[in-house]
Amino acid sequence: MIQFTLNGEPVEADDAAETPLLWVIRDTFGLKGSKFGCGAGLCGACTVHLDGRPVRSCVMPLAAIAGREVTTIEGISPTGVYSAVQQAWIDGSVPQCGYCQSGQIMAATALLARNPAPTDADIDRAMQGNICRCGTYPRIRSAIREAAGSLNVGVSEYLPDSDRQKEAEL
Amino acid sequence: MSLLQPSRRDFLKAAGVVGGGLVLSVPLSARADLPPNISPGEGSYSHDAFIQIANDGRVHFYMPRSEMGQGVYSSLATLIAEELSTPPEDISVHLAQVHEAYAGPENGLQSTGGSASMRTFYAPLRQTAANAREAIALAAAEKLQVPRESLTLAGGRVVSGGQSYSFGDFAALANTRPIPEMAPLTPAGSFQFIGKERSRIDAGPKVDGTALFGIDVDFPGLKRAVLKRCPVAGGRVKSFDATAAGAMPGVLKVVQIDSGVAVVAERYWQARQAADQLEVSWEMPELVGLSTDKHLDELRQQLTEEKGDRSHKDGEGADGLDGASEIHTAEYSAPFLAHATMEPMNCAVKIEGDRAEVWTGTQIPQVIRGLVAVHAGLDEENVEAHPVFLGGGFGRRLYGDVVVDATQIARESGLPVQLVWSREDDMRNDLYRPASVVRLEARLDDDGKLNTLNVKRAGANAYPSVVDGALPTIMPMGLARWVGRRVYDVFEHLVVDPTSTEGLYEDYDAPNKEARHVTVDTGLPVGLWRSVGHSFNGFFKEGFIDELAHHAGQDPVEFRLRNSRNDERFAAVLRLAADKGNWGSPRVSGASQGVAVHTSFYTRVAQVAEVTVEEGQIKVHRITCAVDCGLAVSPDIVRAQMEGSIVYGLTAALYGSIDVEEGQVRQSNFHDYPMLRMAETPDIEVFIVDSDEKPTGVGEPGLPPTAPAVANAVFAATGQRLRSLPLQLAT
CATH class of the missing domain: 1.10.150.120 ([2Fe-2S]-binding domain)
Known part of the structure; x- marks a missing residue:
């Protein structure tokens, strides 16, 4: 179990540690706004914010985000x-x-x-x-x-x- | 005033679907302001399969075409809005499900392509909305006991005297009265929405992540599948070992289907990891001998050796070259290209008993439904195809290959599955734009007018792929395979696939013209790619015309104008681009200009490119575009489509090439099949010819002039005539 913050909520993911964050967001947590485009960090369709910085979630292993703050299009501040x-x-x-x-x-x-x-x-x-x-x-x-x-x-x-x-x- | 031909009246009648509880569509997204289900409910007015007016007064429009970015969601709704005097953004637009009512008025198919949506639906959708308006107005007159003439519709309401009423107040009554036919249309001078500057109405859910694409479909119990296909198209599984894959976490099933071996797992990444562990040995197809270098050489050889089949002849045809003191000749070529939609191919299929459901972004929902039925062994009526937004189409989603695979995986595994292709799968299993080599010959009169134009293309034909893919839906599979081949054999040498030579010879005047075609099919799957034959033939024709202008010692714009007297709109769009693009004095200091103009899908587009060349690198600074698409129903969408086509065309002009070695596609992802990015995107300005001609499409026609305008500018800058794509300067 890897714990992190997703759109302001503490969450736990049971995916394998090397699973790309994109698939954890899409499959495990059902948030479909972040898109799969290339799987190689080449197209940016999967961009989310990690501690406020833009990252390509399709190449970011789940293990690397333990304890960190992830914001997706669904969770971004409406102001x-x-x-x-x-x-x-x-x-x-x-x-x-x-x-x-x-x-x-x-x-x-x-x-x-x-x-x-x-x-x-x-x-x-x-x-x-x-x-x-x-x-x-x-x-x-x-x-x-x-x-x-x-x-x-x-x-x-x-x-x-x-x-x-x-x-x-x- | 009626825009409809008599036959179109029958179209509207046939489209009539009566009943308040009509369910033909799904909402745009999970947004709260749209009805959770589509039935506008008790007391609503059901006009036909396109329009319903709910008892709360809301207008529901069942949009009959696939929205893949080209903007039909907004532009077709604008037609409804105009005749119902209701702002487009106040209309609830639903993506229509498969129904015979949504068959194309021209081709009888529920498919989206050929830049045809606005051209073919302009008249019928306005008419059906006008009829709905009249139905509401008549019911209002009856209920309010006032003459019909005293009523007007404005802002989505009925206005009578000083009072205004919701459409909903009259919906139930209207539903019990005969539906008016051929109600008068709004005169052009009174348009509130058609031709006006409006924002597109599908932007909201596309900026907050709620727009539903095929890949986003999810429901309890849905499993994910990854398919390992043969690295050479058409290869079959000889044997496979799933021991390692089957033991991977989350894996539920490993199944063999026609095109490969699939892993079904709880989650996508588990399926992907497991698929990498599959050991498959393949029965390699003949295609394994294909290499694109050799293929282009073969095309050149065949152009020389083969007479080819004639697709067009004017006057004396090629004989017009006889006795010429000088014949100008050039050979051009273009490579195979992938579509590379941003959303990789994917499809979800659920089979339960004698029913099935399918979710996929598609340009051919009708065929998709049939394919699921065939491969699941069900009746077509028992298959529900759910419409979703398409993450790009460009012709790629005119094919059901991924649907066939997903259905077979669902059938073999007994599980509801979503098959998702990786980018690599997508790049290597496309139906590619066919590679082409063309030889052009011309004779000029002494005064520099085109006397004879003789053109010949060698390459594969793209169009049969569409028929091929759809055949199993109308006949048994074995028969479909047999007929597919028969049809090509029977028609071979009788009819040239029009997409193979389209755009190569039509635009310019010449007393003698001939176009011929040599079909060379490698077996590599080929298909329709944004603007189809025009995408390469526009480059060939406009490059060659530029060469002729140079030979004749004439200005490239003047030369084109002198030789295009047959179509005043073509000439006018060229003059507009030249004028707005400052032809003769580039805006960018040190830049050189090139021009191109091309007609495709009845729309004329001209572009002026400003280019510099530094250290062998082509930099495109600016493109000025003029377009004549008749009446521009949604001008901003016309501009957006021109911008998008230019970017798509520049990607092809500067980077695009799919190379095959020993039958395998070498490119795999965006590092070796690069796309234009923001920093390389030129300034683009679009000018629309003011017109009251009938609207024609804009999804594709912006593309053909881009590559030749850039190539012609490179010639002006360097003296190098680049005759093959992608454009590369000799070092």
Whole structure:
């Protein structure tokens, strides 16, 4: 049994220690918002936040997250950065098929939580690991700019507690 | 005013499904604001299989096509919205289940492809919604005892005098009265939603993770399956040892099916781990001799040696070249390509007694239902195919291969299973866009006008794959296999698969034209890939036309305009792209421009690319796109489809190649079959020709001009004419 925090709740997973976090989230806990795209950390569809940082859950073994805090698209705070990003995505009609968009949004919120005013180069860098086969990149870029512009909340409001502590220590 | 042909009236009648308790669909997602079940309930108005109006006034639309990103969920709902004066976002859209009412008005099939949804449903859906509006208005007039003419519909309500009423107030009465036919349509000048700037209405569940894709389907008792297929397509199991796999944790069954050996386990990762332990020896098919290097050489050789079958001839055809003082000739090629949808192929099947259910993202729900019935040994009526969102389609989900596998695994294991392919499975078991080699020859008049165009393609035919996959649903399996082969043999040399030469010769004027085809089938599964034949023929044709412009010493835009007098819309879209794209003076400093224009699926698209080449690397900075798709029902979706097609087309232009060695596909995942990513994505601007012509599709036509526009810009930058895909400069 490996214990960790999933979307703010303490949980225990009985999966084998090497099971990728993605399948623990999807099969064991039934949260289907994080998607399987490549199984090799190449496409970003499975992106979740681990202690507030974006990670590819398809290559993150369960053992590596013991005691840590995992946030998926289902558990992300409905305020601040996330709502700004979500609204910008809806206003800009970003999604097409929508399959990669959970991962895109997890990458974008992680970016904006740390850097509320990213340059285009910052956006490219943060989003380079997320593939969209429908080609929504131009709209994702615009939506991130839009969300950044509309943000009127402090960064700390978004960060999970463990992260806020780390930020404070730095 | 009626947009419907007489035959379409019968379509609407046939579509009529009466009864308030109609259950033909599932909700978009588990969102609370949608009904948990679809029956709008007692007192509702059931117009037909497309529209119901519930007693609470809510309009329910059963959307008859698969939503794979192309936007039909929003754009078809917009048609309903317009005629019912109800904002699209207030309509409850349901993905329709399989039903004869949803057969395509043109081809009689419930399938999504060929950029046909808006083109074929524009008239019938507007008409059926107008009829529903009239039914509600007549019932309202009757109940309120006012003349029909005194009533209007606005904001999803009936307005009479100073009062407004819910549609629901009249739904029950309307349900007892005859359904109006051929009610007048809203005149274009009064459109509130058609042609207006609106956001797409399926974005909400796609940004909070609740949109339901096939891979997300789950229910108590559902097990996960991983299938080990032969590394060479079509190979069969000779023998296998499941001792190690069977002993792995969570493993429930190991079963053999037609295409391989499957492990069924409680959870996906357990099944995946166990499948790696399977020892399978294979009966290798003939395909094991295939290597793509040799294949392209063979195509070139056959182009030279074989006369081929004629698919088109104008004037004197190739004889127009006789006696020419100069014949311009070029040979172009394109590789096999995988679809690589973001959602890998997957399918869940549950067989219980004489009934079965199937969940899978598909472009062919009707065929899927039939395939499950055939492989589970059930009647088709006893199979329920649940619609879900598709994590990308691009033609890949026109095939039922994964459904056949999942059904056989469910049948053999006796368990409800979801088969999930890995990315590697998906990449190596595709129905690939066929590789092509084309030879083009042209004769120009002294004044630089095209006199003769003679083209010949060698390669496999993609279209039979669709028929092949569907045959077992209409005849017994053995017979289907036999007929499948017969059909090809019978038609071989009589009819050229139109998808093999489409787009190669149509767009430009020439008194003499000839197109021929040499079929070379390797046995590697091939299929329809976004824009199909146009995806490679557009590149060949537009590259060659650019060469001819250069030979004639003319500007590439001017040369195209001079030689495209047959279609004013084609010329206009080219002029618009040239104008908006600043043809002749690139916006990006130091960049070179290239242009291409192409008609596919009745839609004309022109693009101007701005490109630089540094240290042998092609960098695409900017693409300006103009599109004429008739009336743009949802302009923002038209723009989105152009953007998406350009990105998809750039991936093919710059990176895409599926290589086969000894019958095995070498690529496996996104490291060796790369996709365009954000940093490489150019600035894209899309301009839509203002038009009141009937709408045509936009899911595919944005793709064909992209690769040639870039290649032509590379020529302008370097003088190198790149005639094969993916584009690579000589070092």
